Amino acid sequence: MTEQAHPEWDASYTAGTPAPWDIGRPQPAFVRLADEGRLTGRLLDAGCGTGENALLAASRGADVTGIDVAPTAIARARAKASERGLTARFEVADALDLGRLSLTVDTVIDSGVFHVFGDDDRARYVASLAAVLRPAGACYLMCFSDRQPGTWGPRRVRAEELRAAFSDGWAVQSITAGTVEINPVDGTTQVQAWLAAIRRN
Numbered sequence: 001m002t003e004q005a006h007p008e009w010d011a012s013y014t015a016g017t018p019a020p021w022d023i024g025r026p027q028p029a030f031v032r033l034a035d036e037g038r039l040t041g042r043l044l045d046a047g048c049g050t051g052e053n054a055l056l057a058a059s060r061g062a063d064v065t066g067i068d069v070a071p072t073a074i075a076r077a078r079a080k081a082s083e084r085g086l087t088a089r090f091e092v093a094d095a096l097d098l099g100r101l102s103l104t105v106d107t108v109i110d111s112g113v114f115h116v117f118g119d120d121d122r123a124r125y126v127a128s129l130a131a132v133l134r135p136a137g138a139c140y141l142m143c144f145s146d147r148q149p150g151t152w153g154p155r156r157v158r159a160e161e162l163r164a165a166f167s168d169g170w171a172v173q174s175i176t177a178g179t180v181e182i183n184p185v186d187g188t189t190q191v192q193a194w195l196a197a198i199r200r201n
Contacts, residue, residue: 013050013072020153020182021112022049022073026056029142029178029195030109034060038140041106044132046095047113051077051088057109058088065103067093096124099131108132108139112180114165115143115154122165130169130200139170139198142180148192152185162196173197 012019026034030053033039039062045054048066050073058064058081066088068074077090093101095113108129117125129139146156159175166172174197179190 009068009070010072013070013076018183019049020185021180023181023183024050024052026052027111027142027180029180029193030056030111030140033109033140038138039107039109042104043107043109044098044101044103044105046098046108046110046129048077048090049073049111051080051090053109053111054088054090055080055084055086057107058086059084062107064088065101065105066090067095067098067101069094096121096128098128101132103132104134105132106134106137108137110139110141110143112142112144112154114141114162115157118155126165126170133200135200137200139196139200141196141198142178142193143196144180145177145192145194147177152188153191157194159194162194166196166198169201171199171201173199 034056039057043057043062043064045066048054048068051066054064054066066077071092074090074092081088143157144154146158163172176195178193178195180193181190
């Protein structure tokens with residue numbers, strides 16, 4: 001499927017230096033989830049970037065679809081899959097309109113997407129996730145935390161905001177403090193994050 005490109009996101013992947021979040025390897029939190037056997041079945045990576053977390057899941061046997069609004073990121077994800085001999089589907093699509101994929105999955109992963117949305121789009125995003133995740137399916141979501149000092153980067157998220165966003169039709173099973181690894185920004189290589197495990201009712 002093709003969607004209208006979002007130039008501001010695509011520019012993140014065509015600039016001379018890698019985007020802070022495009023670290024060239026899976027996030028450690030998702031490696032731990034994979035090691036625990038949680039990245040299984042039909043899996044959607046919403047906002048997959050260049051595909052590292054999605055390809056991790058594919059390497060562990062999941063039936064993976066990754067979507068992103070940035071065509072350059074999707075092209076790189078497809079190239080990585082080919083180079084590594086992994087089977088995964090990567091499509092340019094909008095995380096706010098996942099229903100258009102005509103897809104039902106067992107598991108959704110989100111590494112750094114939820115925190116880019118304002119209040120109205122957060123509600124749209126949660127509804128979009130519900131459109132593809134089967135009842136009792138699992139969502140693992142990692143976002144910037146209000147524990148992160150300073151003002152650099154995306155909007156900070158409070159644990160209470162996550163609980164509120166997923167209060168209707170979902171069960172928030174856990175919200176765990178952790179970190180996201182990034183490419184160096186002002187000497188910083190990791191930021192404070194929440195990892196939420198959420199189940200669809």
